[in-house]
Every structure is written in structure tokens, then in C-alpha cells.
Amino acid sequence: MEQLTHLIGGFGAVLTPMNLLWITLGAFLGTAVGVMPGLGSAMAVALLLPMTFTLDPLAALIMFSGVYFGGLFGDSTAGILMNTPGNSTAIATTFEGHRMARSGRAPQALATSAIGAFTGGILATVLVVFFAPSMADLATKFGPGEYFALAVFAFVAISAVVSESPLKGLAALAFGLGLALVGTDQSTGTARFTFGMPALFDGISVVVITVAVLAVGEVLYAAGRVGHRGAHEIVPSAGRPWLSGREFRAALPAWLRGAGIGIPFGIIPAGGAEVPTFLAYSAERQLDKRRRKPMFGKGAIQGVAAPEAAGNATAGSAMGALLSLGLPTSATAAVLLAAFQQYGMQPGPLLFERNGDIVWALLAGLLLATVVLLVINLPFAPLWAKLLLLPQSYLYAGITVFACLGVYATGASKTDLVLMCLLGVLAFAMRRTGVPLAPVLIAVILGPLAEYSLRDAMANSGNDPLILVGSPITVALYGLLLLGLVWTAWRRLRPAAPAGEPAAEDPADCGEVPRARS
Amino acid sequence: MSHTDLDSGSAADPAEAPPRTPSFWDGRGELVIGGLLLAMAGTLAAGNAGMDVIGDGGLLGPQGFGWFVAALAAVIGLLLIVAALRRSPGRRAALAAEERTNWRAVGLVLLGIAAFSGLIDIVGWLLMATLMFTAVATGLGNRNLLRSLTVGFVMAATVQIVFSGMLGLNLPSGVLGGL
Numbered sequence: 284m285e286q287l288t289h290l291i292g293g294f295g296a297v298l299t300p301m302n303l304l305w306i307t308l309g310a311f312l313g314t315a316v317g318v319m320p321g322l323g324s325a326m327a328v329a330l331l332l333p334m335t336f337t338l339d340p341l342a343a344l345i346m347f348s349g350v351y352f353g354g355l356f357g358d359s360t361a362g363i364l365m366n367t368p369g370n371s372t373a374i375a376t377t378f379e380g381h382r383m384a385r386s387g388r389a390p391q392a393l394a395t396s397a398i399g400a401f402t403g404g405i406l407a408t409v410l411v412v413f414f415a416p417s418m419a420d421l422a423t424k425f426g427p428g429e430y431f432a433l434a435v436f437a438f439v440a441i442s443a444v445v446s447e448s449p450l451k452g453l454a455a456l457a458f459g460l461g462l463a464l465v466g467t468d469q470s471t472g473t474a475r476f477t478f479g480m481p482a483l484f485d486g487i488s489v490v491v492i493t494v495a496v497l498a499v500g501e502v503l504y505a506a507g508r509v510g511h512r513g514a515h516e517i518v519p520s521a522g523r524p525w526l527s528g529r530e531f532r533a534a535l536p537a538w539l540r541g542a543g544i545g546i547p548f549g550i551i552p553a554g555g556a557e558v559p560t561f562l563a564y565s566a567e568r569q570l571d572k573r574r575r576k577p578m579f580g581k582g583a584i585q586g587v588a589a590p591e592a593a594g595n596a597t598a599g600s601a602m603g604a605l606l607s608l609g610l611p612t613s614a615t616a617a618v619l620l621a622a623f624q625q626y627g628m629q630p631g632p633l634l635f636e637r638n639g640d641i642v643w644a645l646l647a648g649l650l651l652a653t654v655v656l657l658v659i660n661l662p663f664a665p666l667w668a669k670l671l672l673l674p675q676s677y678l679y680a681g682i683t684v685f686a687c688l689g690v691y692a693t694g695a696s697k698t699d700l701v702l703m704c705l706l707g708v709l710a711f712a713m714r715r716t717g718v719p720l721a722p723v724l725i726a727v728i729l730g731p732l733a734e735y736s737l738r739d740a741m742a743n744s745g746n747d748p749l750i751l752v753g754s755p756i757t758v759a760l761y762g763l764l765l766l767g768l769v770w771t772a773w774r775r776l777r778p779a780a781p782a783g784e785p786a787a788e789d790p791a792d793c794g795e796v797p798r799a800r801s
Numbered sequence: 802m803s804h805t806d807l808d809s810g811s812a813a814d815p816a817e818a819p820p821r822t823p824s825f826w827d828g829r830g831e832l833v834i835g836g837l838l839l840a841m842a843g844t845l846a847a848g849n850a851g852m853d854v855i856g857d858g859g860l861l862g863p864q865g866f867g868w869f870v871a872a873l874a875a876v877i878g879l880l881l882i883v884a885a886l887r888r889s890p891g892r893r894a895a896l897a898a899e900e901r902t903n904w905r906a907v908g909l910v911l912l913g914i915a916a917f918s919g920l921i922d923i924v925g926w927l928l929m930a931t932l933m934f935t936a937v938a939t940g941l942g943n944r945n946l947l948r949s950l951t952v953g954f955v956m957a958a959t960v961q962i963v964f965s966g967m968l969g970l971n972l973p974s975g976v977l978g979g980l
Contacts, residue, residue, distance in 0.1 A: 334964075337969070450877060450880055450881060450884065451831075451834075451881075453873070453877050454834055454835075454838055454877050454878070454881060456873075457838060457841070457870060457873050457874040457877055458837075458838070458841065458874075460866075460870045460873070461841045461845060461870050461874060464845070464866065464867055464870060468858070468863035470858060470859075470863075471854065471855050471856045471857075471858045471862070471863050472855050472856070473852060473853065473854050473855045473856075473858070473863040474852075474853065475848065475852065475863055475867065476844070476845065476848040476867070478848065499914065502910060502937060503907055503910055503911060505941060506903065506906040506907045506909070506910040506937075506940045506941055507902040507903050507904070507906060507907045508902075508903065509903045509906045509940070509941055509942045510903050510906075510942070674943065675941055675942075676937070676938040676939075676941035676942055676943035676949070677938055677943070677949075677952055679937055679938075679941050680933075680934040680935075680937035680938040680941070680949070680952075680953065681934070681956060683910070683913070683914060683933060683934070683937045684930050684933060684934055684953075684956060684957065684960065687914065687917050687918070687921075687930070687933065688930075688960060688964070688972075691921065691972075692964070692970050695971070695973075697918070697919075697922065700917075700918035700919075700921070701918055703914075703918065704911070704914055704915050704918055707911075707914065708911070709837065711907070712830075712833050712834060712837070713834065715830055715900055715902060716830035716831055716833065716834050716900070717830075718834055733866075734866040737861065737866070738858070738859055738860075738861050738865075738866075741859060741860045741861060742859045742860075746859075746860045
């Protein structure tokens with residue numbers, strides 16, 4: 284139980300008043316951005332990134348992790364009370380959650396979702412504590428061929444398998460890969476695509492890209508929807524804010540099932556928690572149909588419990604994949620990876636050796652953050668909903684000010700600001716056309732890894748392309764990818780889905796489509 | 802502060818009534834994305850062709866990956882454009898309703914951000930951040946100009962005090978620095 288010793292050491296490093304303050308701050312910020320539709324944890328971390336570079340790395344990283352988890356705690360509040368999920372990860376929770384609220388059970392729905400998020404987060408983080416070191420050990424055997432396979436896997440999974448339209452996903456991927464190419468070539472020193480501008484020799488800063496794509500693009504998109512937004516009213520949440528024994532017994536298996544569905548998805552670059560939350564929702568729906576008194580459609584507590592647990596379980600195991608493999612599996616994880624790089628650390632197999640103290644402190648911080656989040660969410664969810672009364676105009680204006688401050692703070696460079704404007708417009712055009720943004724970030728972060736590991740693999744093997752499929756790990760990764768592609772093609776070519784495809788059928792019987800981020 | 806403002810929420814109505822003749826661009830948002838991808842492919846190809854390669858980079862060299870991304874962008878861009886052009890009128894009308902955009906609001910917000918980016922060094926943080934805040938708030942439908950200016954100024958000043966004073970981040974004082 285070497286891990287436990289390390290973890291106790293981690294708790295020792297984290298349990299200082301200052302670090303507890305950062306955890307709490309992150310938890311508060313995360314919940315806040317989670318509650319507010321349109322804002323997400325990826326944007327929050329991107330905005331915080333340039334402002335925290337004077338902080339001690341551990342303080343910043345535990346705050347960011349608090350934001351990551353907090354976003355998934357808060358996102359269901361607006362969905363349950365207003366039928367407008369704070370984020371796409373809460374759409375699945377919204378179906379049954381809002382029905383519970385309309386039938387006067389809003390406090391129970393909020394409590395179920397908070398405890399679900401807690402269960403998922405804790406279970407996944409505990410698993411990460413025990414398995415991440417062995418995963419990192421496995422990854423130390425990775426050569427360039429394996430890393431190239433990993434990057435290709437991430438690219439195809441996030442752009443073609445998961446996104447709504449593979450073509451649009453690949454378009455986003457191409458933009459990201461193109462942006463990552465700018466700058467000096469690491470192996471020859473050749474200036475690439477800088478067009479004589481010295482400001483571009485170091486490449487386009489990841490901070491500029493994330494802030495422009497996530498914050499500026501979102502503000503422009505929100506402006507474009509002014510006057511087209513539907514008004515929603517908040518269902519008041521009053522009454523006993525706890526669960527009865529019967530409710531708890533109904534929710535408990537659903538929390539565990541949800542966590543079980545969510546955990547494996549954190550390791551797959553599936554763009555975050557959307558897919559597992561929907562899978563957890565439809566699994567519960569199938570189980571419900573076999574019960575004597577089906578509750579789905581009338582506000583089933585399992586329909587809230589399972590997706591929430593799945594969402595945070597995904598975030599927990601995504602931290603594991605990030606720390607041990609260096610593989611970001613969601614937009615927020617990609618921004619977190621940029622945060623590590625900002626502090627001169629490279630997530631991946633060597634992180635546990637080189638920066639072991641920080642990793643274990645971070646894992647301890649994650650466990651603490653989950654507890655803090657439960658405390659500030661369980662009794663106070665209705666208070667958080669008050670954030671929805673904040674004027675949208677000031678909110679977005681404030682985001683813009685912080686976005687520009689962040690980009691200016693990274694280098695006081697006019698080129699960065701101009702790039703931010705251009706990339707913000709690009710992100711706006713993408714949002715407007717329904718092109719996903721997560722593949723851009725994954726491509727920007729993993730693009731260089733893919734390129735240099737491919738070139739290293741070629742150089743090491745005397746330009747033998749077979750080296751790319753020369754080990755069991757690479758074959759397994761490509762095989763898994765092929766399966767994913769076949770599954771996607773089968774899913775798309777199949778005529779209108781019958782049961783088990785809640786995304787397609789539920790909005791119809793709701794009468795109104797709960798739309799995230801509008 | 803006077804309370805003569807009319808409203809803040811219901812402002813900025815959709816510019817035109819829904820029934821109108823569909824334009825070429827309606828429901829074809831991919832044309833923009835496809836065009837941008839083609840432009841990027843062209844830029845990458847031009848950059849690759851004119852690249853001053855230092856030393857021997859092996860089989861792929863510094864250019865290989867660039868050619869691959871250029872090809873990918875060109876193919877995806879063309880496919881997106883073809884898909885947009887071949888879309889049925891009914892589907893286009895549905896998409897056009899989804900894509901409906903308040904261009905005046907987008908323009909105002911973008912103007913605010915662009916003005917900030919261009920003038921921060923000359924005019925300074927305090928004034929430009931206040932103006933940008935006001936432009937974005939107004940663009941997002943807040944009609945109380947005076948209040949937006951006040952809130953923006955307070956926020957800009959707080960940021961300046963916290964970041965310049967406590968974190969040592971240098972924000973330009975611009976024209977106010979000479980006073």
C-alpha cells in the first residue's frame with residue numbers, strides 16, 4: 284500500500300490554511316460557473332491561467348481541480364430548477380430533474396444530484412490513487428510509436444466518433460492542428476509559418492488560444508443570440524432539503540451504476556462527460572421500464588442520480604489519464620495540461636517520479652475538493668440558483684475584461700491581442716455553425732506530440748512505417764479506434780433509433796428541448 | 802443616477818420579421834468554415850513552399866506534417882462546402898432559424914474588444930477596459946449606459962489595484978499616466 288503512504292504525505296502538504304483557501308475558492312468558482320448557463324469550467328480555468336502564474340504551482344493546480352469538479356456539481360442546478368442545463372454535461376440530468384422540480388421535489392432533486400456528483404468524484408479519485416501509478420509505470424514503456432497512436436486515437440475519437448457530425452469535428456481538429464504548427468520547429472530550428480513575424484517564433488501561446496476560443500468566442504456567440512433567447516422561470520425550491528430513507532435507497536444503486544459507467548469514460552478522449560451521462564441516463568431508463576411502477580417521465584430519482592455520478596466519475600478518471608498518461612480527454616483537461624506546462628511540468632509517466640510530491644498533494648486536494656463541494660452544494664443549491672438572476676450583460680462584459688486582461692498579462696504583446704480577436708471570431712463562426720470546440724484544444728495540445736513522435740519513430744526505425752504498429756499497445760489502440768469507427772458508422776446508418784437513444788426521443792415528449800449553453 | 806432608462810431585458814429585438822426570401826447564405830453556415838479551412842490550407846501550403854529549412858529533418862522534416870494538415874483542411878473544407886450547397890431548402894430554412902444572429906450586437910462587442918486590443922498601449926487600461934465593458938454590456942442588451950460605464954469603471958479600477966498593486970502585473974496607464 285505504497286500509494287496510501289504517498290497519499291497521506293499529499294494530505295500533509297495540502298492541509299495548510301492557504302491551500303485549503305485555494306481549494307475552497309476553486310470549489311466556489313467552479314460551482315458558480317457550473318450553475319451559470321454558457322459558462323463552463325474550461326473557460327474558467329482558461330481565464331484563471333494567466334492570472335495565477337505568480338502563484339505556487341500546487342496552489343494553482345488544486346484550485347483548478349476544484350473548478351473542474353465544481354463545474355460538474357453546479358451544472359445540474361439550473362437544469363433542475365429552470366430546464367436550462369448549465370452545461371451540456373447536465374442535459375441528461377435535466378430530463379427527470381426538472382420533472383421532479385415541477386412536481387414539488389426540487390430540493391430532493393438537488394440533493395440527489397449533489398450526492399451523486401460527490402459519489403462519482405470520490406470513487407473515481409480513489410481508483411486514480413490506486414491505479415494511476417501502475418498506469419504511469421506502463422506508460423514509461425511507451426516509445427514514439429505508442430505516443431503517436433495515443434494522439435491519433437485522441438484526435439479521431441474526439442472529432443469523428445463523439446461529435447455530432449464527423450465532418451465538423453474534423454474541421455475543428457484541422458484548425459487546431461494548423462494553429463499548433465506555427466512557431467519554431469523543435470527538431471531542426473526551422474521557423475514555420477511565422478511569415479517573418481518575430482512574435483510568432485515561439486508559436487501561438489496556448490493561453491491565447493484557449494482564452495480566445497472559450498471566452499471571446501462564447502461572448503460573441505451570446506451577443507449574437509441577444510433577443511433570440513427564451514425566458515425561463517425558476518421553480519422555487521422549498522421544503523426538506525434531505526432525502527428520505529426510501530429515496531436514498533432508490534438513489535444509491537443508481538449513484539453506483541452511474542459512477543461505474545462514468546469511470547472508464549474518463550480515460551477515453553470522448554470530449555468529457557456528455558456521452559457517459561447520456562449512457563447512464565438511458566441505462567436507468569431501461570431498468571425503470573422493468574419495474575412494477577415505472578417512474579421515468581414523472582420525475583424519477585434514478586434519472587438524476589446516475590448521470591450526475593457518471594459526470595463526476597468521468598472527471599475523476601480524466602484526472603488519472605491526464606496525470607499518468609499526459610492524455611487530456613476533455614476540453615477542461617486540455618486546459619489543465621496547459622496549466623501544468625506553464626509551471627514547467629509535463630503530465631505523463633515521468634510526472635510521478637519528477638514531481639511526485641505535487642501529484643500526491645493534488646490527488647489529496649481532489650478528495651478534499653469533493654468534500655468541500657458537497658458541503659457547499661448540498662444545503663445551499665437554491666442559494667446558488669440566485670446567481671441566475673445576475674444580469675447576463677454584466678456577466679459577459681466582466682468575462683471579456685478578464686479575457687483581455689489574461690491575454691495582455693501573458694506578454695503585454697499586441698500580436699497576442701490581435702490573435703485573440705481573430706481566433707475569437709473563428710470560434711464564434713464555429714459555434715454558430717455547430718462545430719465543436721473541444722477538438723481544437725485537444726489538437727493544439729496534442730498536435731506537437733503527434734508530429735514529433737511520428738518523426739522520432741521514423742528516425743529511430745530508418746523510415747520503416749511498420750514501427751507504428753510494431754507493439755501490442757499500438758495494435759490495441761488502433762483496434763479500439765477501428766471498433767469505435769465501426770460503431771459510429773453503424774449508429775449513424777441505422778434508421779431512427781428506437782429506445783435507448785434519449786437524445787433523439789426525449790425532447791419530443793418534453794415539448795421543449797433543454798438546450799445547454801444558449 | 803437617474804432611472805429614466807426604459808428597460809434592459811427586452812431590448813434589441815430581432816432585426817427582421819421571419820418570412821422573407823431566403824438569401825444564398827441562409828442555412829449554409831458551413832460555407833464560412835469551409836472557406837476558412839481552404840484559406841488555412843492555402844496559407845500552410847504557401848508557408849511550406851517558401852520555408853527556409855535548416856539542416857536535415859529526416860523523412861518528414863519540418864514540412865511533412867504541414868502538408869498533411871493542409872491536405873486535411875482542404876479536403877474537409879471542400880466537403881463542408883459541397884454539403885452546404887447541396888442542402889435541401891426545407892433543411893436550410895430550419896437551420897437558418899437556428900443560426901439567426903443579432904449582427905449589431907456581435908459587431909458592437911467585437912468593436913469593443915478590437916478597440917481595446919488596438920489602443921490599450923496608448924490610451925491605457927483604465928479607460929479602455931471601461932469602454933470595452935460598456936460596449937459588451939450594451940451589445941448584450943443592457944440599455945443603461947451610465948450604469949454600465951460606472952460598473953465597468955469600478956471593475957477596471959479594482960483590477961488595476963489588485964493586479965498592479967498586489968501581483969505586480971504592469972498595466973499601462975496610458976493618457977492618464979501624464980496627469
